[in-house]
Amino acid sequence: MKSPLLIVAGAKGAVGSTVAAAVADMKQTGKNTYPWLMTADWTDKIILQETAFAGWDVSEKKMSQAVALQGVLPQEHYEPSIAMLDTMDVRKPPAAATGYTEQIRILSQDIDDFIKMHPRHQPVFVNLLPACAVTKLEQYDALSDVYRELAPADFPDLAYVMAAMACGVPVVNFTSNAVECPLVVREAFQADVPLCGRDGKTGQTYLKVVIASALKARNLLVDGWYSLNILGNEDGRNLSDPQKASGKLANKTDFLDTILGYPVGKGYGQSTHKVAIEFYPPRGDSKESWDVVDMKGIFGMPMSIRMNMQLRDSILAAPMVIDLAVWMAALKASGRTGFVPELAFYFKKAPVPGSPVTFQEQIAALQNLAQDLK
Numbered sequence: 001m002k003s004p005l006l007i008v009a010g011a012k013g014a015v016g017s018t019v020a021a022a023v024a025d026m027k028q029t030g031k032n033t034y035p036w037l038m039t040a041d042w043t044d045k046i047i048l049q050e051t052a053f054a055g056w057d058v059s060e061k062k063m064s065q066a067v068a069l070q071g072v073l074p075q076e077h078y079e080p081s082i083a084m085l086d087t088m089d090v091r092k093p094p095a096a097a098t099g100y101t102e103q104i105r106i107l108s109q110d111i112d113d114f115i116k117m118h119p120r121h122q123p124v125f126v127n128l129l130p131a132c133a134v135t136k137l138e139q140y141d142a143l144s145d146v147y148r149e150l151a152p153a154d155f156p157d158l159a160y161v162m163a164a165m166a167c168g169v170p171v172v173n174f175t176s177n178a179v180e181c182p183l184v185v186r187e188a189f190q191a192d193v194p195l196c197g198r199d200g201k202t203g204q205t206y207l208k209v210v211i212a213s214a215l216k217a218r219n220l221l222v223d224g225w226y227s228l229n230i231l232g233n234e235d236g237r238n239l240s241d242p243q244k245a246s247g248k249l250a251n252k253t254d255f256l257d258t259i260l261g262y263p264v265g266k267g268y269g270q271s272t273h274k275v276a277i278e279f280y281p282p283r284g285d286s287k288e289s290w291d292v293v294d295m296k297g298i299f300g301m302p303m304s305i306r307m308n309m310q311l312r313d314s315i316l317a318a319p320m321v322i323d324l325a326v327w328m329a330a331l332k333a334s335g336r337t338g339f340v341p342e343l344a345f346y347f348k349k350a351p352v353p354g355s356p357v358t359f360q361e362q363i364a365a366l367q368n369l370a371q372d373l374k
């Protein structure tokens with residue numbers, strides 16, 4: 001099976017540059033294992049150290065400078081890879097003012113070039129662009145209407161995704177941007193590519209799914225759940241714009257009622273699942289989250305859980321991105337097309353109905369998928 005070529009939009013951001021450093025590190029170690037990957041135990045047919053990286057970013061800095069600037073990794077972890085990082089082909093995106101059709105043409109040409117340079121790899125597109133204001137693609141009947149009425153400057157994700165699919169390249173949407181509408185999913189079927197998303201489930205939401213699934217299994221009633229996130233990276237700065245944060249907040253909120261099977265706060269006439277994101281510069285990429293879960297047991301007796309997590313956004317995200325690229329390479333090789341709900345484990349939001357919701361269901365779906373691919 002072919003090794004993945006990650007083609008990343010937003011390649012020099014906090015997550016993208018950490019993925020680039022990990023890809024270089026995998027090559028340096030020269031071993032076909034990488035302990036941080038979940039796929040490592042079933043991907044013995046894929047030569048992981050041959051994983052390749054290319055993409056686009058508006059930043060013109062060298063990749064090694066981008067890694068340094070993001071401050072996610074101490075120098076000792078990427079210093080041996082500087083030469084390799086700086087040979088990665090990361091291009092400037094098309095001018096923001098060009099329309100969708102022209103952007104898709106230019107990006108498709110870039111993708112064709114990347115594929116020609118890596119003929120023995122399976123290309124996988126990964127969307128790591130910044131969060132943007134919510135765009136409701138569902139309201140359109142045809143992509144031509146979308147191209148006419150929306151501007152790539154407001155929603156560049158669509159141009160990248162359509163270009164990837166036009167080139168027969170599978171798509172991973174790690175962002176909170178709502179690109180997987182029925183029109184785009186239909187296009188994925190027609191282009192014979194698998195597509196997955198939305199919004200990587202890296203830290204707080206991941207553990208919330210685990211705890212909510214455990215409380216549901218015990219029939220403990222969740223009366224309210226308050227979640228606070230403080231983060232100081234560029235993603236956090238971007239999310240301090242309420243319009244750009246609204247998609248992310250919805251993804252961080254919607255899943256809980258679905259897991260539990262009832263609206264949290266129904267006795268109060270309003271949702272008591274509250275999620276807040278605060279941009280707090282001293283934290284950088286080392287995000288912190290606080291959770292208070294109010295719940296009731298037999299005789300309605302109240303109890304509560306408090307959780308404080310001190311995690312690292314991009315350190316958690318980078319191996320998930322590589323894992324997803326490996327899944328997509330294997331799924332493409334197996335002939336899978338369209339949206340892949342079995343990968344819900346990796347995402348906050350399942351944009352298609354019928355996706356597995358509890359932690360147990362998501363793990364089981366992933367294991368079955370791995371079994372099918374073996």
Ligand SMILES: NC(=O)c1ccc[n+]([C@@H]2O[C@H](COP(=O)([O-])OP(=O)(O)OC[C@H]3O[C@@H](n4cnc5c(N)ncnc54)[C@H](O)[C@@H]3O)[C@@H](O)[C@H]2O)c1
Nearest residue numbers: 010012013014015057058093130131175200202234235313
């Ligand atoms: N880190 C996590 O744990 C996590 C979890 C879930 C989702 N996400 C999402 O992943 C995405 C990436 O996160 P990040 O922390 O790397 O963000 P970031 O802001 O550090 O990186 C985004 C990169 O995109 C580049 N960019 C902007 N517009 C572009 C364009 N039109 N074409 C090409 N490049 C462009 C920027 O220059 C920047 O380098 C965000 O949408 C974030 O919400 C991150």
